[in-house]
Amino acid sequence: MSPPPADDAATIEESRERPETFAHLYDRYAADIHRYVARRLGDGVADDITAETFLAAFRHRARFDTSRHNARPWLYGIAAHLISRHRRTEVRGLRALARTGTDPVAESWADRADSRVTAQAAKAPLAAALAGLSPRDRHVLLLVAWADLTYQEVAEALDIPVGTVRSRLNRARRKVRTALGDDPMFVNDTAKVV
């Protein structure tokens, strides 16, 4: 068995003739996608959404722009689309954290007695702010913060202009910053500079 090609575009090109090579993309990125989904919706649905992400990617591989060598943003975009179907679940989890200080999403992978879960109480204002964002702004913010995508990569993932990424991110950050302004745990950078 030959080693997988390092270039994602080459893998996808090759998968048009030899579909089984598409599994190499799974080997490269499934763990990242799984963790991202678990972080947004909980451990319980991460298996299915990760699998669905790659199945959808495989079925629509002809749409991948092979001038882009890295398929990671494209896969996150598909995952984001699937996550959107669970928007109410996500918001419900964030509101529960904001209201009770206990994070049902973190509970899905941590022991209930784990102190890390109860420590999430300090995150309540942040959770409330995230729950209050529009789905589109939340996607941009969390793809940058949790998936480590660049602005350009978020633009590719969500198929929007880079300028739109910037404006959505700025709006989301501003709302979160405002919400955290009331939180004694939070010290604004601007205040530190001054």
Add this chain to the structure above:
Amino acid sequence: MDEMTAVCELRADAPVPDRARLAPGRIRLVRATERTSRARTRLGRRWAAVAAAAAVAVVTVAALVVPQLVTGSGERSVRPAAPPVVRTDDLEDAATVLNRAADAVERLPDPKPRAGQWVYQKTMRGHESKPQSGPAEQEHWYPYVDPRFENGKEGDDHSFRERYELVDRLPADPERTLATARASYPPIKGESRSAHSFRASRVLADTYPVPPGGLARLYRAMATIDGLKVVDRLVEDARGRGAIAVYLPERDDAFQDQMLFDPQTFTCVGQRVVATKAYSFGKADPLHPDDTKAGDVLINSLVLESGLVDRKGQRP
């Protein structure tokens, strides 16, 4: 701390899944890729079989897990008449087992699925040689009618409706039934006619909802496949219960697909993939299992519960 740092720290302890956790999803993907490629390597062929067993294993039992079967309206179906108690040591050939399975399934009510309903399945894996780190039980919802998987759009991956209707139309003549099964699931290069019949029939039998009469005809046709054997002892199903294992021995085959039946009720209780000899998958593909030895149970799965429901997310 700025706001981005605060966001980055939220749920930062989310675990990175290990490869065993990711393996079922990979198998689903490989199965999809295999369907679009008939030019397979030997290893690829075997993993297609493994994947097929993992993804749909079970299903035959679906129609047979009677206490859980309900109609879309929530009306609970009736139990079949109690099957006769039999001595497991009477079971020396596969044809006997399959014919008794046909007798048992014939008594079940037709689930009479309707367009717009969802197929609910609760599946499990267990009692495998290498422990799974992921959840042992999973729930799934599928649309009964799914045009994406009809009229050949996804090759031999048929919608639940197409499979129901296909089984319903199976003729009483075993040869014609096996020919229909083979036509529905094309041959793999190098596969014997018996192996093709057994594989295609298992996939077809492995569906829910299923018309009981059609499934009985399918079981009776499978009983005529040359070379089918029964493991000479009870094996463990995914719940650890004793089961009769029907299989087709094939020379030089590193893996054996087994269909499991309850020794008392003759209902299908899942499928297993068992290594018949030591096998190395090599190191190039890190998500494949480590090297296996003869007797290793690679996949052991069954459907715990099935039913037709009116909405995705609803349970019977």
